[in-house]
Amino acid sequence: MTTREQFGTLDQARSTLRTSFGYPDFRPPQIRAVQSVLAGRDTLVVLPTGGGKSLCYQVPALMRQGLTVVVSPLISLMKDQVDALARRGLPAAFINSTLSSSEVADRMAQVADGSLKLLYLAPERLDAGRTLQKLTDIGITLLAVDEAHCISEWGHDFRPSYRRIGLIRERMGAPQTVALTATATPDVRVDIVRQLALHDAEIVVAGFDRTNLTYHVAPTRTQSDKDQATVHWLRESEGPAIVYAPTRKAVERVTAVLVRSRVKAVAYHAGLDDGLRQNAQNAFMNERARVIVATSAFGMGIDKPDVRLVVHHAMPGSLEAYYQEAGRAGRDGDQSTCVLLHSYPDRFTHEFFIENAHPDRTLIEQTWRVMRNHVDAQAFVGLSLDDIVEKLPPKAGDRKAAAALRILAAAGTLAIEPPALGRVWVRLLAAPARITHELQGEREFDREVLRALWRAVGKRLETGASINLDGLPPGFGGAMGVVPVLERLEAQQFVTWTRTGAGFRLDTRCRDAKWLPVDWAALERRRQADLNRLDAMQRYAQTRACRRAFVLRYFGDPDVRPQCNACDRCLGITEEAPPRVSAAPSRLRSRSRRT
Numbered sequence: 210m211t212t213r214e215q216f217g218t219l220d221q222a223r224s225t226l227r228t229s230f231g232y233p234d235f236r237p238p239q240i241r242a243v244q245s246v247l248a249g250r251d252t253l254v255v256l257p258t259g260g261g262k263s264l265c266y267q268v269p270a271l272m273r274q275g276l277t278v279v280v281s282p283l284i285s286l287m288k289d290q291v292d293a294l295a296r297r298g299l300p301a302a303f304i305n306s307t308l309s310s311s312e313v314a315d316r317m318a319q320v321a322d323g324s325l326k327l328l329y330l331a332p333e334r335l336d337a338g339r340t341l342q343k344l345t346d347i348g349i350t351l352l353a354v355d356e357a358h359c360i361s362e363w364g365h366d367f368r369p370s371y372r373r374i375g376l377i378r379e380r381m382g383a384p385q386t387v388a389l390t391a392t393a394t395p396d397v398r399v400d401i402v403r404q405l406a407l408h409d410a411e412i413v414v415a416g417f418d419r420t421n422l423t424y425h426v427a428p429t430r431t432q433s434d435k436d437q438a439t440v441h442w443l444r445e446s447e448g449p450a451i452v453y454a455p456t457r458k459a460v461e462r463v464t465a466v467l468v469r470s471r472v473k474a475v476a477y478h479a480g481l482d483d484g485l486r487q488n489a490q491n492a493f494m495n496e497r498a499r500v501i502v503a504t505s506a507f508g509m510g511i512d513k514p515d516v517r518l519v520v521h522h523a524m525p526g527s528l529e530a531y532y533q534e535a536g537r538a539g540r541d542g543d544q545s546t547c548v549l550l551h552s553y554p555d556r557f558t559h560e561f562f563i564e565n566a567h568p569d570r571t572l573i574e575q576t577w578r579v580m581r582n583h584v585d586a587q588a589f590v591g592l593s594l595d596d597i598v599e600k601l602p603p604k605a606g607d608r609k610a611a612a613a614l615r616i617l618a619a620a621g622t623l624a625i626e627p628p629a630l631g632r633v634w635v636r637l638l639a640a641p642a643r644i645t646h647e648l649q650g651e652r653e654f655d656r657e658v659l660r661a662l663w664r665a666v667g668k669r670l671e672t673g674a675s676i677n678l679d680g681l682p683p684g685f686g687g688a689m690g691v692v693p694v695l696e697r698l699e700a701q702q703f704v705t706w707t708r709t710g711a712g713f714r715l716d717t718r719c720r721d722a723k724w725l726p727v728d729w730a731a732l733e734r735r736r737q738a739d740l741n742r743l744d745a746m747q748r749y750a751q752t753r754a755c756r757r758a759f760v761l762r763y764f765g766d767p768d769v770r771p772q773c774n775a776c777d778r779c780l781g782i783t784e785e786a787p788p789r790v791s792a793a794p795s796r797l798r799s800r801s802r803r804t
Contacts, residue, residue, distance in 0.1 A: 216248075216273045217272045219244055222235070222268050225271055225272055229297060229299060230264065235264070236261060238416075239256075239260075241411075242254045242411075245411035246269045247272070252265075252412075253388045254388070254390075255398065255414045256389075256391060256413075257419055259514075259536055262390075263389075266351065269351065270326050271326055276320060276344070276350060277328070277352075278352050279328065279355060280330060280331070280374060281331065282359055287329035287330075291329055300324060301325065301326065301328070302319065303329035304329075304334055304340075316328070321343075321347055333370050336377055344381070353386075353389065354374060356389075357401050358390040358393050358529070360404045361397045361400035361404065369615070369619035378405060383406070383408075386407060388405055392533050417760065419536060421544050422535070422545055423776060424547050425776070426549045426551050427548060431552075435522055436463065438548075439452060439466070439550065440467065440472065443467070443520070447517060449500070449517060451501055451518075451537060452501070453502075453503060453523075454503070454523065455525075456504065459522065459523070461476055473497075475498040477490060477507045505530065513540075515541050517543075519537060519546075520550065521547075521548065523555045524559075526562065526739070528746050551750040563736065563743070565608040567612070567735065567736035567739070568613045570732075572601070572602075572605055573613045575601055576597060576617065579592070579597055584719065588717050592712065594610060597614075617727070620727045621726065622719065623713045623714060623716065624714045631678045631679035631688035632676075632677055633695070633707065633709060634673055634674065634708075635674060636671070637662075637671050637703075658695075658698075659703070659704075661681050662681075755771060755779050756777070757775065758770060
């Protein structure tokens with residue numbers, strides 16, 4: 210067994226914490242985690258939302274020589290964390306799909322010369338191209354896996370790309386690793402340690418009991434009931450508030466309801482462009498808006514400690530998701546309230562999502578046959594998702610088809626290929642007279658490019674044709690030389706063009722009609738695990754016992770008490786459902802089943 214190096218003392222860590230982050234000391238659970246990381250041990254850190262997980266690897270990273278690589282699942286999350294570090298002048302950066310190739314090269318150069326201490330990447334980026342080899346050659350002293358529950362098929366947010374982190378870690382030479390999450394049941398903790406192959410791991414589980422939070426469940430029957438209850442709770446409380454809604458459409462509708470009720474509210478969801486989303490976040494963070502109405506896309510990495518109220522307009526699909534989102538209240542330790550507006554038909558929405566995320570074996574096999582029937586000599590399938598859906602039974606739909614493709618990709622049967630750099634579809638818009646008149650002098654090269662495209666495909670250019678730019682005569686510079694010209698010509702409406710070649714490439718073993726290495730039993734386990742989590746969420750909403758105790762038992766907290774004297778059940782103030790009106794609930798139920 211290799212003995213790992215000691216990377217500093219707790220007193221040195223406290224000094225780094227004060228000088229770099231401005232905090233006087235670690236919280237008790239952080240102390241144990243930091244000591245384990247400083248001792249060179251693999252560590253699993255399970256701290257509740259607001260518990261300061263990031264400091265458990267950021268402080269040790271700043272104390273040691275070499276690079277810490279942080280695996281993070283979301284672009285927005287890694288950007289928020291890196292921006293927060295940059296504001297403190299700390300040497301951190303991220304690499305993701307929002308950067309140009311030159312920006313990626315600049316950041317890799319900073320890594321190579323030691324200018325960066327922390328580098329944040331998604332697991333897909335870490336395993337792409339030569340990134341992993343370059344980082345391994347430079348040397349990785351610490352690997353941090355954020356949101357580590359994503360690695361477990363028993364976790365509430367399982368991501369197949371995270372399952373490769375164990376193999377990636379092995380290819381790195383098994384550096385010291387710290388895995389971090391806010392929501393891991395005992396089964397998930399065991400799976401994280403196993404999947405990452407952590408050696409003699411120290412497992413730090415802080416109490417899940419956020420004693421400053423009071424939990425309420427308000428039974429509702431209709432959307433109108435929920436809207437009225439949301440306004441009521443917002444008027445009864447003071448300070449910033451978050452209202453979580455399940456869909457983008459619901460976010461927009463609830464925001465409009467609040468604005469009409471003279472509540473300063475803004476909407477936040479992934480369907481907004483970056484500018485609008487950032488403006489909404491800034492308005493909430495700077496308290497120009499008291500309330501932000503959001504999907505679950507909001508909150509990860511957001512450090513607003515004084516949220517006094519979190520309202521869930523609909524029941525989440527798991528207790529893990531609910532606990533994480535509700536836990537964004539009261540991160541400053543002051544008393545705060547978490548309210549779940551519960552209507553039983555909310556369950557049907559989640560059952561619909563589970564059904565679409567877990568297509569049955571028949572549909573997966575049908576999808577596989579469609580792709581095998583349209584494969585070329587290089588095992589490339591020139592079909593888009595829409596093309597595949599058209600060839601499946603009418604009830605399949607694009608959601609189930611997309612899920613089937615993800616399952617097939619996770620099984621290693623296919624790779625999803627991006628558009629080819631040199632393969633484009635071009636249509637000529639301008640008449641010959643305009644080309645001759647306007648593309649003269651300094652624009653002569655642009656005219657020669659159009660002539661080369663015409664020679665390649667002839668009159669088909671007038672209606673649109675696929676062209677391999679790398680197959681043009683040498684003097685044009687292939688795709689690298691021609692693409693800037695096409696962009697310029699399109700801006701002036703000489704042509705319209707797009708990259709082509711995106712599609713699916715099957716493993717060559719697909720030629721064997723009997724070859725389909727999907728673990729059907731594992732798929733069924735995951736589907737059942739999602740249903741079990743939904744059942745637990747439903748039981749929480751309907752329990753007649755202490756809600757806090759229910760949550761703590763679910764997460765395996767050893768300090769659970771039978772009563773907290775703070776939730777609505779213990780206080781004896783649980784609301785009754787409003788009177789049933791017309792047949793709205795049954796109509797909602799039938800709609801959910803038809804969806």
